[in-house]
Amino acid sequence: MRGSSSRMTNDRIVIIGAGPVGLCLSLALAQADLKVCLIEALGDDNFLEQVPRAGTNHPATLEMYERIGLYEKLEPRGIIAPVFHYWDRHEGTLIAAFDHGHLKNDTRFPYVLQCERIKIVEEALKMAKAHPNIDLRLNTEFVSFEQDADGVVAHIVNAAAEQETIAGRYIVSGEGARSIVRKELGIAFEGFTYDDRTLNIEVAYDFKKHGYADRNYISDPNEWSNLFHWKGPPDRWRVHFRTDPKADEKALLQPAALQAQMQRFLPIGKSFDIVGSNLYIVHQRVANKFRIGRAILAGDSAHVNSPIGAMGMNSGVHDAINLADKLIAISRGEADQSVLDRYERQRRHVAIAHTQAQTIRNKRLLAERDPIVRKRNHDELRRTAENPDLARKFLLRTALFESLREADAIA
Numbered sequence: 001m002r003g004s005s006s007r008m009t010n011d012r013i014v015i016i017g018a019g020p021v022g023l024c025l026s027l028a029l030a031q032a033d034l035k036v037c038l039i040e041a042l043g044d045d046n047f048l049e050q051v052p053r054a055g056t057n058h059p060a061t062l063e064m065y066e067r068i069g070l071y072e073k074l075e076p077r078g079i080i081a082p083v084f085h086y087w088d089r090h091e092g093t094l095i096a097a098f099d100h101g102h103l104k105n106d107t108r109f110p111y112v113l114q115c116e117r118i119k120i121v122e123e124a125l126k127m128a129k130a131h132p133n134i135d136l137r138l139n140t141e142f143v144s145f146e147q148d149a150d151g152v153v154a155h156i157v158n159a160a161a162e163q164e165t166i167a168g169r170y171i172v173s174g175e176g177a178r179s180i181v182r183k184e185l186g187i188a189f190e191g192f193t194y195d196d197r198t199l200n201i202e203v204a205y206d207f208k209k210h211g212y213a214d215r216n217y218i219s220d221p222n223e224w225s226n227l228f229h230w231k232g233p234p235d236r237w238r239v240h241f242r243t244d245p246k247a248d249e250k251a252l253l254q255p256a257a258l259q260a261q262m263q264r265f266l267p268i269g270k271s272f273d274i275v276g277s278n279l280y281i282v283h284q285r286v287a288n289k290f291r292i293g294r295a296i297l298a299g300d301s302a303h304v305n306s307p308i309g310a311m312g313m314n315s316g317v318h319d320a321i322n323l324a325d326k327l328i329a330i331s332r333g334e335a336d337q338s339v340l341d342r343y344e345r346q347r348r349h350v351a352i353a354h355t356q357a358q359t360i361r362n363k364r365l366l367a368e369r370d371p372i373v374r375k376r377n378h379d380e381l382r383r384t385a386e387n388p389d390l391a392r393k394f395l396l397r398t399a400l401f402e403s404l405r406e407a408d409a410i411a
Helices: 004-009 022-031 057-065 070-077 117-130 180-185 257-263 312-331 339-365 371-386 388-398 401-408
Strands: 014-016 037-040 078-081 081-086 093-099 112-113 134-137 141-147 152-157 163-168 170-173 189-203 216-219 225-230 236-242 274-287 295-297
Touching: 004 022, 014 152, 014 163, 022 037, 022 057, 022 117, 022 134, 022 312, 037 152, 037 163, 057 070, 057 112, 057 401, 070 117, 078 225, 078 236, 081 371, 093 371, 093 388, 112 225, 117 134, 141 180, 152 170, 170 180, 170 401, 180 295, 216 339, 216 371, 236 257, 257 274, 274 339, 312 339, 312 401, 339 388, 339 401, 371 388, 388 401
Parallel strands: 014 037, 014 170, 037 134, 081 216, 170 295
Antiparallel strands: 078 112, 081 093, 141 152, 152 163, 189 236, 189 274, 216 225, 225 236
């Protein structure tokens, strides 16, 4: 194996990507006294210049942040949001309001925390830099890797533009959907890509005075949308819209077009203060394997999905903590390497049966065109929200507790 001369340090775990998955995994392992080498392409100069992305953190995920000491750093930077709404944009009416207070006996976090991904990785990166068990390699390009029965070797180009090899016991891909590790392993990324793109517009405006909650899912047969509140200063609201697949990207992002889009959504008699916008493509894909030998996939490297329902980043963090527990057990001699097959069985089941199924269902619910089906869907949501037992069961699923319990039951 090339680079085997660096085997003297192969007792560590090599993790690719300092996103929420890679950072949470690194912290969980380091706090259990395992050595970690965390490799990230971005540097201190551009780490915080990432495109705005997910930021709804479900109660089950907040419990995991608390475990690694991250929650206390995030709460002051986020918005505690116990209630979320479903709206009918076509009728201009509130369909249902769900209150996480129904989970007060299930978790000490009966709410979601609206805290954007960039704040999460910023705080987690500070913790990683301060931990002696984490060798953080910023501004470092991961090129390829090799493995054998004893360990792995990652080939990188370091911050000094020098080629280097990093040896370890395992390599974990937290790289995202374009995972080099997954491609080198020849693992298929099965699923599909939606034809339409999603337009994200960020505005500085108070939507609460119009009756909206901090999180809103808005049903419309022609142009469904989502509306989420983020802490400032200044406070911002992110609005998602479906776009015509044939529409020109540059035209969609023109200031006048963005303003017109927002005025159609809510005419306020003056211009919105638009502070950002971007377009993105939505994929629904799951890797057909999460592990081969000592190489393991987690988060978007293993599964990607529609953001409706905020399950992508959350389920990725759940991958990280599940995997951390198994790597810790192996290191302590409490389990052998076969426990990693259980990681794959558990988390792949969740990706297919919960994350993929629920996000596909969520989009269909918001975009449903048949008026009879729309009415039936809306009536069911209303009945569920108004019945405490049904609401609790619904929230246990949307807050991801159900998926964790199902995974725990998988041997």
